[in-house]
Amino acid sequence: MNYYLHIMIERHIQPLLQTLLTHFPCVVLTGVRQCGKTTLLNTLGSEWHHFDMENSADRQQLLADPDLFLRLHDDKLVIDEAQLAPPLFSALRVAIDRDRARKGRFLLSGSGSPELVTQISESLAGRVARVEMSPLSLSEAWQQPPSALYSLLTQGAPMPELQAAALARLTVQQVRDFWFAGGYPEPWLSNSEEFRNLWQRNYIDTYLLRDIGALFPSLNRDRFRQFVALLSQHSGNIINNADIARTLGVSEPTVRDWLRIAHDTYLWRHIPAWDRSAAKQLVKHPKGYLRDSGLLHRLLRIPDPQMLATHPVVGKSWEGMVVETLLRGFENAGIEVEPFHYRTRGGAEIDLILEGRFGNAQLLPVEIKLTQHGDKRALRSLSEFVATHHCPLGLVINNDERARWLDERILAIPAACL
Template identity: 35%
Template structure:
């Protein structure tokens, strides 16, 4: 058993419940949603938790109106809400009878269908919070950044007693995800094809999406491939990082970049089992880039993430945008990183409020006027507000 690790999203979840009748906590399976919810509920005397994977708990909802009436003055937490999508319309009717805040806490593992249901049925009644696997600042006292990068942020992987145990957990997770979660979506694809897609995506880490090439390798129509990529996004496994729409003089790359979001799962798909394996792997740089990008995006939830690349190769690995504000990042796997000419030129044209090079250095230093080199934990302190209201 591992001790409880305070999560950066906890405060955001409490604020979401304080202002809205319902809060939806989203994130991949086994990232800690249930643990966070139980920790929050343990601090209250007016809460009831139902796990919708449990038959007995589901039986208590056979007459939902009676259940809601019996617990109207309690916080009702429904775990694995994606198993009962028809409940969103029932929740709407119940909330409209009593719109007090902090009535429902919903936990879910598949963002696409859940977000559609919540937006359509609970617009103006629900606040959404995303929980990622562990972030750097959440586990700094228990794990090094090297360990977090190698093993990824899923609690059972990161906190395993031995490297072999971590590897075995991730391999089991991948098998279960493909064999149960993806199969449960009834996509009509054989398991070996989904396994091949995931491995191709691992070998495409940090590359721009070439739909025709990837579809050809899998013998799929491009439209079918796009649907599969959307499913992997909705289950929090894949990130398609969009290009920044910027008014610059140079031609820009318009295709999104692909990243498997958890570095530990990426490494398992690439056959990487140790830190030495990782440093020697030809995709170590792309893995580091994806790892840092996820840390930065999680720390800036109200900022829209992009990348920027010109046709001649100048690039900003990550641009965070919020209204008229921009922050630009270059990411390098080097103890002695140097600011690239392309990064310097694009920063000069874009004029972001912050320009940083993130690298595994021991301490921050100013590389050029206005451009700082920082270790990842110094740029991944979360913004205060992590909750976003449903439109």
């Protein structure tokens, strides 16, 4: 695949971005490095003026006099990597308030940065909309339109509609190719396996040595590298800070700080425990996933899909990819959901509990299976949760060829429909 194809891939978040620009004077697009933010911004049209804060000339032009700069560029202004120009934000607040009713004037982008989040919450509160962009989703990677399933779930659509929308749009091989490679656009679109390996290795080094070092200058990068390697081994598992601290020879507060850094820079997906049940003794520890399956496999030194198929992490890797695909689908559709995991001290477990609006319900429990067919006996925890919490629906996501009802309120759908 070539670069031309890269710039032509349709990103499912684009309609949401355009909608937000019609309602807010400023929109902030955040996301991990190399997920495609700049490429997306370049599709906005020639009326938009672009300035990149990683370009020293652009940065100096803005920082020389931020207020004057924004008076000269008071409409259709894109500022890429905005976190590198902190004085921008207070000047932007003044520029927005000068004409608060005018929408779609400013569009900022930025990688994971506490500085960016702080400036948005302190300087631009109430004036901006923030949206997170991820690497390619499963359907984006294979240039499929967004699945209708996400909106139907939130509408509480009738069961036949849900089943009809859950048609497999991809082959099992396509799903497995994406699962192994991950969703970063540049390596995904390369035909060279050598390039993919080199890209992933250098991406990890850049993330660890450049981004993290710049954002957290006092961080011990060698120890943090060890932490990230260890984190890959815990992807999909309950996270016990004390165990990780003992392994690395650091304090528990240090581990908490490092987990926060990994989550805030979009490397790690923190999944808290669901603890709303008074009738059950629940495990309160969180779990989490390395957000990109390709980077996970690189860190675990899994060189090919054949080794992945027999590796001890195969089930957790698959689970993490499906969780991330689901959450990206809801995010791209502008649908707000909160992810949790569920485990009782008696051993009952559900991979994912989504809190949001699902028709008249607020909970959607999801079980994820690598196998083709779901076993009803293995889904006892899901069935009990659906009954206890009066959920109209529970989902099983597997590798089947089509959607099937496993129970009156449990629908199994293929990952290839997402």
